[in-house]
Amino acid sequence: MTIYSASVSSLISGLLLIVSTNSNAYVNQVSNAPISTDRLVEFYETTVVADDIWNNLTNSFVDQYEAGRYAQAAVAAHTAYNLAENTWGPEDINTADSMLKLGIINETLGDLEQAKEYMLGSLVILETQLDPNHEDVAVVLTNLANVHFEEKQVEKAELFHKRALEIRKKKFGDNHPTVAQSVYNLAVLYDELAEYDNAERLYIEALSIWNYAFGTDHPYIANALNNLANVYMLTGNLTKAIELHEDSLAARRAIYGNHHPEVARSLINLGSVYIKTQSYENAKPMYQEAITLAENLFGQEHPQVAMLLYSLANIYHIQGRIEATPQIQKDDIKINEGSDVIGNLMTVANTGVVSVTAKNNAKAFYKKAVPLYERALSILDNSMGSNHPAVSAMLNELVILYRSIGKENKAEQMLARLSEYNHSPSDIHAQ
Numbered sequence: 001m002t003i004y005s006a007s008v009s010s011l012i013s014g015l016l017l018i019v020s021t022n023s024n025a026y027v028n029q030v031s032n033a034p035i036s037t038d039r040l041v042e043f044y045e046t047t048v049v050a051d052d053i054w055n056n057l058t059n060s061f062v063d064q065y066e067a068g069r070y071a072q073a074a075v076a077a078h079t080a081y082n083l084a085e086n087t088w089g090p091e092d093i094n095t096a097d098s099m100l101k102l103g104i105i106n107e108t109l110g111d112l113e114q115a116k117e118y119m120l121g122s123l124v125i126l127e128t129q130l131d132p133n134h135e136d137v138a139v140v141l142t143n144l145a146n147v148h149f150e151e152k153q154v155e156k157a158e159l160f161h162k163r164a165l166e167i168r169k170k171k172f173g174d175n176h177p178t179v180a181q182s183v184y185n186l187a188v189l190y191d192e193l194a195e196y197d198n199a200e201r202l203y204i205e206a207l208s209i210w211n212y213a214f215g216t217d218h219p220y221i222a223n224a225l226n227n228l229a230n231v232y233m234l235t236g237n238l239t240k241a242i243e244l245h246e247d248s249l250a251a252r253r254a255i256y257g258n259h260h261p262e263v264a265r266s267l268i269n270l271g272s273v274y275i276k277t278q279s280y281e282n283a284k285p286m287y288q289e290a291i292t293l294a295e296n297l298f299g300q301e302h303p304q305v306a307m308l309l310y311s312l313a314n315i316y317h318i319q320g321r322i323e324a325t326p327q328i329q330k331d332d333i334k335i336n337e338g339s340d341v342i343g344n345l346m347t348v349a350n351t352g353v354v355s356v357t358a359k360n361n362a363k364a365f366y367k368k369a370v371p372l373y374e375r376a377l378s379i380l381d382n383s384m385g386s387n388h389p390a391v392s393a394m395l396n397e398l399v400i401l402y403r404s405i406g407k408e409n410k411a412e413q414m415l416a417r418l419s420e421y422n423h424s425p426s427d428i429h430a431q
């Protein structure tokens with residue numbers, strides 16, 4: 001999978017910068033050779049036909065790749081490569097372009113060594129036939145950087161991305177959208193390395209260029225806003241994270257409409273930040289809409305729906321525990337990433353006196369959480385099997401809640417399942 005491109009479409013559009021061979025130019029180059037006029041016309045027509053076929057194969061590769069039909073994309077890439085090599089020769093730029101396509105499809109399919117081999121071959125041809133500082137060289141360098149990053153060779157990935165950025169700045173200036181793509185690529189790399197200061201600076205730089213070039217409603221901008229928001233969340237600037245996730249969500253709604261996976265991702269990301277700030281009433285509608293979207297996109301029994309139901313149930317569970325927590329200690333509770341929020345709340349709740357009203361309010365939240373956990377558990381049982389790791393978490397939550405609302409029989413049933421789960425042989429878990 002390509003990591004750094006703002007989208008698959010941007011990667012593919014980069015490929016198409018490598019133009020096909022101009023048939024007229026090629027004929028002019030050989031026109032002084034001692035061959036007959038009839039022979040020249042015949043060769044010209046053959047080259048034109050090959051050029052048309054090669055262009056069609058290029059378009060087919062793009063279409064198949066973007067549609068996720070990678071086997072068909074691989075066939076198109078191999079056919080284009082064989083045609084280019086046999087028609088124009090192994091050192092032609094069309095051959096280089098086809099090799100890059102083969103590199104990309106091999107990377108996507110997980111054969112990173114083969115991907116590097118094709119990409120390096122493409123790079124050598126382009127540096128020789130065009131120029132080491134040609135913009136098409138930057139396209140290949142970017143893809144090579146992606147492969148090296150997947151191989152955990154971070155220094156090489158950084159080196160290739162920086163060289164691609166340098167080429168693009170020399171060609172297009174500092175404020176071109178293609179330059180912003182290389183800036184964004186480096187930002188993602190530093191983001192992955194937890195070098196958040198560098199990532200923040202570069203995301204902001206890319207956004208500045210793209211905003212000027214495209215306006216606010218563009219997929220690149222939505223992605224960069226989302227990533228920058230995540231940086232702010234990880235570094236503790238939650239107010240800024242919420243602001244940027246809201247902007248990313250608004251951009252994705254404008255670009256894709258309300259029924260798209262990218263919109264769902266923004267809803268989940270925004271909801272998660274609201275949870276961190278304990279803004280539970282703001283978080284709930286984010287997850288509710290994401291659940292509806294997932295049901296429409298994947299079906300009501302999809303595991304993704306189960307996990308979203310689980311997240312929404314957790315919000316109600318946490319709200320209930322907060323209600324059941326003595327007020328004098330409730331204000332001191334901190335929600336930290338990775339902490340056992342519900343467990344901590346239970347410990348605090350057991351150390352003080354809770355009013356009858358607070359207990360009733362807590363039960364009201366618990367009763368909203370229970371059917372969500374139950375449905376999530378049912379989906380996972382049916383789709384992933386009863387030994388899926390998430391099942392254990394849901395069983396634990398249901399034991400707690402059933403006891404809290406006085407359903408001891410149900411709690412015992414969940415405990416029995418949980419005991420069976422925890423003592424299952426390892427070969428059962430592997431099935």
